[in-house]
Amino acid sequence: QQQVKQSPQSLIVQKGGIPIINCAYENTAFDYFPWYQQFPGKGPALLIAIRPDVSEKKEGRFTISFNKSAKQFSLHIMDSQPGDSATYFCAARRNQGGKLIFGQGTELSVKP
Amino acid sequence: ETGVTQSPTHLIKTRGQQVTLRCSSQSGHNTVSWYQQALGQGPQFIFQYYREEENGRGNFPPRFSGLQFPNYSSELNVNALELDDSALYLCASSFDRSEQFFGPGTRLTVL
Numbered sequence: 001q002q003q004v005k006q007s008p009q010s011l012i013v014q015k016g017g018i019p020i021i022n023c024a025y026e027n028t029a030f031d032y033f034p035w036y037q038q039f040p041g042k043g044p045a046l047l048i049a050i051r052p053d054v055s056e057k058k059e060g061r062f063t064i065s066f067n068k069s070a071k072q073f074s075l076h077i078m079d080s081q082p083g084d085s086a087t088y089f090c091a092a093r094r095n096q097g098g099k100l101i102f103g104q105g106t107e108l109s110v111k112p
Numbered sequence: 113e114t115g116v117t118q119s120p121t122h123l124i125k126t127r128g129q130q131v132t133l134r135c136s137s138q139s140g141h142n143t144v145s146w147y148q149q150a151l152g153q154g155p156q157f158i159f160q161y162y163r164e165e166e167n168g169r170g171n172f173p174p175r176f177s178g179l180q181f182p183n184y185s186s187e188l189n190v191n192a193l194e195l196d197d198s199a200l201y202l203c204a205s206s207f208d209r210s211e212q213f214f215g216p217g218t219r220l221t222v223l
Contacts, residue, residue: 006154034211034212036214041205041216042215042216042217043116043202043214043215043216044155044202044213045213045214046212046213047151047209051183072196089154089155091154098168099160099168099170100145100147100155100157100158100204100212101157102152102154102155103154104153105153105154110120
């Protein structure tokens with residue numbers, strides 16, 4: 001019940017494309033779902049986060065879609081750029097201040 | 113505003129040794145969480161410190177220990193190092209256990 005499953009493992013898109021990364025969770029007690037971006041040799045950087053009372057959240061070119069009944073959420077990157085090439089992690093948290101449980105990561109490559 | 117900093121950047125130890133990793137939290141933050149990230153994997157929660165007390169622990173053995181100081185900086189100590197402890201160790205700070213912001217990590221190699 002603690003797992004967060006992320007797919008795909010890797011993704012290649014052309015510049016301007018819209019990569020979509022999906023995550024599924026089991027524990028209905030999760031109440032906070034962030035996405036992190038990690039470049040090689042760096043720590044994860046918080047991109048955007050959503051709570052289960054909202055079905056969609058946009059920040060710049062990044063959008064989270066959330067489906068509470070299906071226990072799934074996804075990250076969409078609009079007008080993707082080569083600088084977006086990185087590893088993306090979804091995560092979930094059960095309560096305020098609780099540990100983050102991360103997905104396995106998606107390595108995104110945006111080709112020029 | 114200074115972000116989360118960690119030291120050292122890289123560390124090489126031999127099996128059986130002990131190691132101490134350090135983390136300075138972002139200004140205004142009072143909570144520090146530690147994670148272990150193996151190559152090609154997502155970070156795994158080790159433990160969290162909130163106002164100098166341990167506030168949750170992941171599935172790691174007791175040889176992983178830590179503390180938080182009055183200025184909210186933190187240390188992670190690992191005793192009796194094993195080969196499988198080789199990983200990127202990440203520290204994340206937050207205010208009152210809210211959004212977590214990660215430091216650059218310490219790369220530990222155990223030979």
